[in-house]
Amino acid sequence: MVRAFTALLLLLTLAAPAAAQIEIRAPGQQTIPLALTQFLPREVTPRPEVAAQIDQVLQADLDLSGLFSFVDPAAFLGDARRIGLLSSEVDFAEWRLLGAEVLIKGTYSVQGDNLVLEARLFDVVRRRLLDGRRYVGRVADARQMAHTFADQILKSLTGIEGPFNSKIAYISNATGHKELYIMDVDGHNSTRLTDHRSIVLNPDFSPVSKELIFTSYKQTNPDLYRKEIYSGREARLSGREGLNISARYRPDGREIALTLSYQGNPDLYLMGTDGSLSRRLTQDWNIDVDATWSPAADRLAFISDRQGGPHVFVMDLQGGSLRRLTPSGTYNATPDWHPKDERIVFTRLEGGRFDIYTIRADGSDERRLTFGAGSKEHPRWSHDGRFIVYSSTQDGRKAIFVMRADGTGARRISPGGGEASHPAWSGPWR
């Protein structure tokens, strides 16, 4: 399994909050010119593959963020090759000349299996350090260190940490059976978590612990399971007759909303994390599936065919009132509520293909995010709400993609082999 590296995060200089100085706009609009330099070796014998890995991770993460435009490294002058990491040592005039407003510099040191990274983020205009971090771990942790620094860069510049050092769970049939996998947000370090050799579906991360819940036909019936990611321990959480599907943790992790059909109809229920039922939410002859919690856990959005085809509805958990959210389309599916805002991402089937849309929780401001070839399904927000992970068939076989919340910057992340579907994005991974 992924070994948590010991990260010594030393805030070297107590820089004043920088967010106020550098103006951040919505992704895809005006970007900040960024100079990303290669990390330089502290030792006499350089390890270019380590530097290249760090550079590649930072480049990809920061590019996905949509906040930056990169100054062409071919234009870099002498300071990019100088090790000096103190703001007094950096030639800011040189970077200014290249049009850079922020600068990333760093060094690495490899001793046997161990790796020490020194990473710095500078404000070129004000000639000062914005954030300095030291990471101590193993050489194999280089990617994770770089993801963590990318998260910090976003925090320094916007006040909100990035999601790059978190995980994505998904389902792949690479072994011939649908099994549960976990990978980094850029698709690296993909690992299979289950060996059920039946059908595993629809995972969700616990917001409070390193656990996943999912549906599996392991014991014939579609039952709900819980799995601890590091120990591998697994338990059946709900094996009620019929469907035990589309389960989602409440944002505080203390309760689970899911669809059960043991009383004849596929209805929504609330269940404790011990598998005991606390409340039945719907009771009718319609299909009610795909519940998703509002950030304050006071409402659920879900799919119901109570007014003809499947549509998104919002239920008030206190008053019990119910409202149809999507007036348009004939087939809407798989809503996921933004982790902080009044926005819901969902899919709509039109012309035999799904595309991804968002809509405000009051039913206003519907936006279509995806176009073009292939069917896009199962959108889920990143924990900071900046990105959406989903499955797409645009390259032929179904694979996992990530894009920005406004639909730009889409890229494939899941490794080849088999069809990949049902992604879920973890919370911060510490």
Added chain:
Amino acid sequence: MSRFNQIMRMALVLAALSLVFAGCAKKPVGTDASQAGLTDGRVAGDVSGYGDGSLRESAVGERDAYGRPGAADIAAALERIHFEYDSYTLSQRAQETLTRNAAYLRANPDVKVLIEGHTDERGSDEYNLALGERRAQAVRNYLVTLGIAAERLSVISYGEELPLDPAGNEDAWAKNRRAEFKPVL
């Protein structure tokens, strides 16, 4: 004597059914029948505990020791039915098929079946799981109205997970929207 009668009755029913089937559209002998055969093999072979050293092997025929139909037999006798898109309504044709299946189940009162509900790949996975269950329940309810005891009929939904035909066209989708019968042994 009574067992002889039972066997004779079974043989007659089978003969009658094979006549009925001969008149129907040809049913491909696909993976379903062979899977059912595999189930038979497991039942015969896996009961003894690991390491007890007494390996027993017995041929698995079309009939068990009591002259009842075996799994492959049942699977072959009970025809699958098909549905319209996003629907669990039983068509006229589906009702006719189920009437024949009910006749078989009446003639074989020991047979218990699992009704599997399936959908095509269009639509969301979770909605399709619910829709597949609806289809299986519709079949069970219809068989119950034809006099089959509900205790003999269990249901499961596989949604869009187990297509008969993995192709992404109208023909394949029509084949995949179905309910199937699997013997419960």
